[in-house]
Amino acid sequence: MIWRRALMLVVLGITGLALETSIFGEMTLYGTKPQLLLLVTVAIALSEGPLLGMTAGFTFGLLTDMVLGLPAGVTALTYTLAGYVVGRIRMQMQAPSAWMPIGMIAFATLAAMLFYGAFSLVLGQESLPPGRVLRHAVQGALYNGLLTPFLYPLVRGLGARLRPRAAEVLGR
Amino acid sequence: MIRMFDRQRRLRLLLLTFVLASITIVTIDFRTHGDGPLDRLGRVAMTVIGPLQEGLSTIFRPVGNFFGGIGRIGSLQADIELLERENAELRAQQEAVEDITRENASLRRLLVLRDRFNLRTAPAQVIGVSPSNFERVVFINRGSADGVRKDMPVLAGEGLAGRVVEVGETTSKVLLVVDRASAVAARLASNGKTGILEGTGGATVRFELLDPEAEVEVGDRVLTSGYDGGVFPPGLPLGTVVDAPPPHSALSRVVTVQPFVDFSSLDYVLLVTSEERGG
Numbered sequence: 228m229i230w231r232r233a234l235m236l237v238v239l240g241i242t243g244l245a246l247e248t249s250i251f252g253e254m255t256l257y258g259t260k261p262q263l264l265l266l267v268t269v270a271i272a273l274s275e276g277p278l279l280g281m282t283a284g285f286t287f288g289l290l291t292d293m294v295l296g297l298p299a300g301v302t303a304l305t306y307t308l309a310g311y312v313v314g315r316i317r318m319q320m321q322a323p324s325a326w327m328p329i330g331m332i333a334f335a336t337l338a339a340m341l342f343y344g345a346f347s348l349v350l351g352q353e354s355l356p357p358g359r360v361l362r363h364a365v366q367g368a369l370y371n372g373l374l375t376p377f378l379y380p381l382v383r384g385l386g387a388r389l390r391p392r393a394a395e396v397l398g399r
Numbered sequence: 400m401i402r403m404f405d406r407q408r409r410l411r412l413l414l415l416t417f418v419l420a421s422i423t424i425v426t427i428d429f430r431t432h433g434d435g436p437l438d439r440l441g442r443v444a445m446t447v448i449g450p451l452q453e454g455l456s457t458i459f460r461p462v463g464n465f466f467g468g469i470g471r472i473g474s475l476q477a478d479i480e481l482l483e484r485e486n487a488e489l490r491a492q493q494e495a496v497e498d499i500t501r502e503n504a505s506l507r508r509l510l511v512l513r514d515r516f517n518l519r520t521a522p523a524q525v526i527g528v529s530p531s532n533f534e535r536v537v538f539i540n541r542g543s544a545d546g547v548r549k550d551m552p553v554l555a556g557e558g559l560a561g562r563v564v565e566v567g568e569t570t571s572k573v574l575l576v577v578d579r580a581s582a583v584a585a586r587l588a589s590n591g592k593t594g595i596l597e598g599t600g601g602a603t604v605r606f607e608l609l610d611p612e613a614e615v616e617v618g619d620r621v622l623t624s625g626y627d628g629g630v631f632p633p634g635l636p637l638g639t640v641v642d643a644p645p646p647h648s649a650l651s652r653v654v655t656v657q658p659f660v661d662f663s664s665l666d667y668v669l670l671v672t673s674e675e676r677g678g
Contacts (some may be wrong), residue, residue, distance in 0.1 A: 242451070244448060245448045245455055246455060248448070248452055249452040249455035250455055277410055277414075278413065281414055281417055282417075288421075289421075290444065292424075292441075293437055293438070293440055293441030293444055294441050294444045298425065298428060299427070299428035299437045300421040300426075300428060301421075303421045303424065304418060304422065307414070308418070311410075350425070
């Protein structure tokens with residue numbers, strides 16, 4: 228069962244990546260593309276908690292690194308941390324508002340993009356100048372925030388299908 | 400409580416596993432310089448994703464362009480203005496190139512004609528046409544100062560265009576063979592039957608053969624005969640027979656000829672400066 232759901236996660240990642248690099252890749256907003264798989268990762272973390280959040284983040288990030296030829300592991304690490312942190316924050320919230328997913332996804336996108344830029348810089352990878360990284364991070368955060376009302380309900384539905392896997396992974 | 404604590408510990412353990420895995424992957428990637436097992440896996444994944452991307456792009460590209468366009472409305476307006484300016488410039492350049500190409504072709508034809516008949520010629524440019532609807536004349540940029548004389552034959556690329564009828568100091572007036580006042584001694588290339596080629600004022604000319612029994616067929620070529628006092632050198636192409644009705648009288652036969660020269664687009668012409676053949 229774990230393998231079946233793991234496969235579902237991979238299929239979800241591949242589909243998301245195909246969408247991210249096709250239709251969403253052309254939907255630039257002031258030169259910035261939306262971070263679809265990051266949005267999905269954070270949305271899963273919000274609806275299902277840190278376990279599924281970081282698992283999805285690691286899977287999606289690794290797929291992104293492999294397929295797009297990015298420095299392998301950097302996106303995986305970024306998305307893993309984003310999924311875990313957002314999932315932990317969500318766990319602390321008693322009565323989240325309807326605006327919470329938008330704000331959380333936007334903030335997580337901003338933080339994740341800045342972390343990615345900083346980590347790439349530390350690794351000595353070719354990276355954009357800090358000013359442009361910041362601009363893209365802010366615009367990417369706004370863009371993901373704008374997309375959240377349309378995509379979050381869909382991702383929450385998909386997350387529910389993955390839910391039992393959490394118990395299996397934890398060995399319960 | 401113990402169960403919750405255990406769960407937290409497992410979560411942190413899994414996080415640590417993922418983080419360590421990521422860092423290990425980063426290290427492997429650095430060491431393999433982009434040719435490690437992960438890159439090969441990536442190429443496989445790319446093979447899977449490729450057709451999916453292509454299909455999605457084809458279907459959703461208009462949607463993507465629409466959303467992308469919203470954010471670029473301001474710059475798009477500037478782009479449109481820039482492109483319109485560039486388009487206008489390119490159109491002007493294209494027209495200039497087309498004009499030069501046409502002139503070039505016209506001049507080449509003139510050179511061929513000059514060499515073929517071994518004539519002594521001078522080039523001239525058509526600088527105007529008569530505004531009158533009743534005469535078919537053009538003006539050229541050569542006059543007496545250039546050695547132009549009355550009755551000099553004028554050639555266009557395809558054949559005889561007309562003759563000089565008035566000479567100014569720097570310009571001249573050329574009566575075209577299609578003008579009603581034009582008459583050129585001509586002959587059929589097929590059998591040498593002679594006659595007079597007269598303008599009609601229209602697109603075609605009439606060729607009145609002296610021999611009413613002369614055999615004429617549509618498509619026969621008509622050339623200058625050179626028998627009218629030496630105004631036109633013999634053998635210059637005039638046109639082709641396009642209509643050859645039976646003779647109306649016992650004295651002559653009239654056929655319709657389509658001139659070779661396109662009089663609607665005369666650019667450059669050659670003045671035959673000497674009837675003597677030579678360099």
